[in-house]
Amino acid sequence: MENNSQQEVSWLKIDNAGLIYPSASSETWNNVFRVSAYLNDDVDAVVLQQALDTVILRYPHLNVSMRRGFFWYYFQTIEQKPKVAAEKDYPCRRMELNSKQHLFRVLYYKNKVSFETFHSLTDGTGAICFLNTLLGCYFNLLGKNINEKDLVINYKDKPSPEEIEDSFRRVADKSGTATRRSKKAYQVYGTPEPNGKLDVITLTLDAEKLHSVARKYDATITQFLVAAYAKAILNYQQFTIQKHRPVVISVPINLRKYYDTKTLRNFSSWIDIEYNAKNAEHEFSDLINLTKTQMAGVTKEYLQKNINTNVKTEKNFFVRIMPLIFKKMALQLSYKLFGENSYTTVLTNLGKISAPKEFESLVDRYECLLCKSIINGINVGVASFKNKITITFTSPIKEHLIERDFCRILKEFGLDIEVNTNIV
Amino acid sequence: MKHCDKCDVSIIDDISNCPLCGRDISDNQQVSQTFLCYPNNKTRNDKRNMAMNWLFWIVVVGTIISGIVELLIFKHYRYNFYVLTGAFLAIINIILPIKYRWSFSAISIVASLTLCAYILFLELFTHSFGWGVYYVIPLFLLFMTLYSLTIILIRNYYKRFEFVISLIIFSVLSLVLFLYNYLSKGIIWPSLVAFLTSVTCFIFLLIFRFKKVKQALEKSFFI
Incomplete structure (x- = not known):
């Protein structure tokens, strides 16, 4: 975190694992993954938007866009609120990196809520955490009485610096390095869609x-x-x-x-x-x-x-x-x-x-x-x-x-x- | 739910073919209610990218055609240098920024640099050296400096402190021009004014917006 204030994060360095993804991105591809939850009832888009407005404040590392520095890419906090959208396209579409937009999407389709994110922001565990916090808030707004404390991340708490740290840099030591496998593996080819x-x-x-x-x-x-x-x-x-x-x-x-x-x-x-x-x-x-x-x-x-x-x-x-x-x-x-x-x-x-x-x-x-x-x-x-x-x-x-x-x-x-x- | 007898799997979606083997299951008796887990995906092309690709090729083809026409009619290629450089400017300053969604600060830096280079090229090509280096480029840099400062000072305008980088680049360019004009005993006041203005603006920002200037430099140049 490049700002010591607990609430205000103005820009962030990309974590060690996420560094490769913006550089490896091309005009037609970048690394986006999705986690979805199928609810028992159809999604109420208005309530989902309200939940997103609340929950995003708890996840400052997601409330960012990608910028280019002279030596590295970095995340810049943005003020505009993310919007939920109806799912219309095929999943995991390319995320626009050089725009002042969020690097994730919250989509809904019938009874499904999906969270698609650029991999530099978070991994699968982080994505599931966010989705569940969002759903917890959504259900509470619908009057379902979810105890926020039972969620992995309570959306009513304030974000802590430990949650947005780059743990790779913290745990790395000088105990030795690994040798990378360079042998070419079998690749599955076929007729492209x-x-x-x-x-x-x-x-x-x-x-x-x-x-x-x-x-x-x-x-x-x-x-x-x-x-x-x-x-x-x-x-x-x-x-x-x-x-x-x-x-x-x-x-x-x-x-x-x-x-x-x-x-x-x-x-x-x-x-x-x-x-x-x-x-x-x-x-x-x-x-x-x-x-x-x-x-x-x-x-x-x-x-x-x-x-x-x-x-x-x-x-x-x-x-x-x-x-x-x-x-x-x-x-x-x-x-x-x-x-x-x-x-x-x-x-x-x-x-x-x-x-x-x-x-x-x-x-x-x-x-x-x-x-x-x-x-x-x-x-x-x-x-x-x-x-x-x-x-x-x-x-x-x-x-x-x-x-x-x-x-x-x-x-x-x-x-x-x-x-x-x-x-x- | 439908059932594919060949794969022996139940299919949740209301579709007519088994996604695994392609077998027709439209006549299959539904065991219970069917759903659609995904919208009917219509693959869409990125219209902005397509438009920019078209524009790029129109510019390239237009330039080639005008070159050929000039060669055939006038037997030389003099006028087409203007077309060629204009096309180059259009690609750098219009097509690329829209296609790759450059930030305003990046556009202002690139546009300034390419326009300065273009003016220099015109001077050399038309054998009328002086007007650009002495007047047009320094005054243009002065204008861009004031423009950058204005953007920085407008509050809540997306916190555009990336323009600090533009300011530094413009002051370095002005300094280079001033030194060149001074050493070649040319007219120095426009480049001196441009340089002093950009340095004054930068010092002004350092004094009154130190924290933000520091942050803008930190995030742009951290290694």
Whole structure:
């Protein structure tokens, strides 16, 4: 925070994880993700706007627009109030960065409230926090009596500096750095949808049933889903010419579980789970074991090294003094070559959504949608609430064979699946 | 809800084809009420970007055509230098700012720099060196300095302290012009007035708006 006053934040540096996104943005793409909540009743737009007007004051790090400095981008606080809007376009549309507008959208459609945000502002956990605070305020305005103290963030409290700190810079130390994987991973290609349209397919399952199936393999839901997803991609890869390339699934990790922090900004890392084409012939149990072995590598030491590497790069003298115009070119190139090329897809699991008890009778389910990537053809977001788990595939390509095969794999375990989509 | 027998999944949305296999499920008997979880997405093009792309190509094609016509009729390319530089100015100062949504301060800096360069080019091209460097450019910089100060001083005008950066750039340019004119024994009063005005404005801001000037410089130049 660049202003010591607790209430007044005039400008903010972008956190370590968020630095790459404005530079990697292009005319047609930038990293926007969405979290949605399906309510049991239709949304009242007027009340939702009132709730947003109240809640935004509690989240000063969201009440900003993006500006260009000479060396880095930064966030500038803006005075205009954000507006809720009816959902009309396809999800996760590109966010306009160089305008004096907010870098998020609050959208409603029938019984659904969605929060779309540029990834430099916050991560999935921060986004869910905001959405739930917004819903808490919305329900209270409708007279539903939600106890604000049960929300992760009470919208009646004042924002604290710890909530908008860059925890990466605080926790980074000199204990060592990680070596980056530079091998090219298998990429899913297909017929692109016109005008950058994003196809969404959401599978809704019984969380308890899925959990019991995963337990049979002594695995967590994330490990089970990653293995099933890997199986589907490996099956698909057999019919392509890129058989020699490994399938790499990048799984984001919430660092708040490992470090003491209250930050609502980006604070996540990732692990790459790698499979080779020979794994396609293996039994599903072998794939799960392979996944579990690799995910066991997520230790505090591993995460610390990852954080140190990123912070060290940011603090590098030559990187710091490089004018933004050259920095942008270098970052854009490295993001394509070493960022997206090194993994096949992303599977993020927001886990069980933490919400007040009263939400159970008001909210049906949550969804998490990742945007398309520059290169990668498909991404997956998972969220669970009450007894429902949603697995959302987002893809800018017309073919949906991987999603179909993933469904088939889950059906083999006797799981019932409900599908919703924006494909018509 | 509809059901796809091939994929064995229930489909929440009221759609006619299974999103996974594409099979027609329009005749499928509905088990319960169907919903639409997404609006009927009509992919829309960014009209502003499209318009700017069209404008860009109109400018480029227009310039090429006028060049060819001049070459064919007059057998030289003298007049088209004006067209070419005008087109270049239009692209830099109109098309790019609208397309990439530049801030007003960025537009004022870029416009000033390109216009100064254009005036210099005209001087050299028309072999009438002096009027631009001695009068037009310094007085233009003086005008831009006063314009920037006015914007800064207008309260609640989006807190445009980015214009402090413009002010610094204009004072540096004025100083360069003054030194050049002084060393080449040209007319120095316009560039001296421009330089002194911009420095006075900057000192005025430092005294009366120190906190905001410091902040504007901090956020623009932090490393």
